[in-house]
Amino acid sequence: MEQPIDLTETAFQIILYAGNGKGIAMEAIQAAKEGNFTKADELIEEAGAELVKAHEYQTKLIQKEASGEQNPINVLLIHSQDHLMTSMTVRDLAVEIIEIYRLKQ
Numbered sequence: 702m703e704q705p706i707d708l709t710e711t712a713f714q715i716i717l718y719a720g721n722g723k724g725i726a727m728e729a730i731q732a733a734k735e736g737n738f739t740k741a742d743e744l745i746e747e748a749g750a751e752l753v754k755a756h757e758y759q760t761k762l763i764q765k766e767a768s769g770e771q772n773p774i775n776v777l778l779i780h781s782q783d784h785l786m787t788s789m790t791v792r793d794l795a796v797e798i799i800e801i802y803r804l805k806q
Contacts, residue, residue, distance in 0.1 A: 706765055708778055711758050715781035718755035722748045723788035726795040733802040741799050748792050755785050 729744035759782070766772055 706761060706772070708772060708775065711762060712777045712781040714758045715755045716784050718751050719785040719788040722751035722755065723791045725751060726792040730795050730798050733799040736806065738799070738803055745792070745796060745799065748795070752789055752792060755788070759785060
């Protein structure tokens with residue numbers, strides 16, 4: 702039998718990796734703004750990798766619930782989900798902003 706998921710730990714891991722991804726995506730925008738597109742592209746990849754880690758924690762929660770295990774909903778868990786979705790949006794927008802800067806070169 703699998704061990705139960707520690708919801709607080711999971712929420713903090715999602716917040717950690719999502720925050721890393723968002724911050725790195727913002728760095729990528731700054732690199733593009735400075736004309737350093739190689740660095741911007743590398744940072745976007747790094748941001749994506751951090752978001753994948755956050756998403757893996759989220760996926761574990763979803764799989765447990767889909768298998769019938771009830772997870773109590775708390776504000777920290779809701780915050781982590783909000784943080785992840787916002788961070789994913791920032792990364793997606795960063796890709797578009799970088800392309801705009803690239804076209805202006």
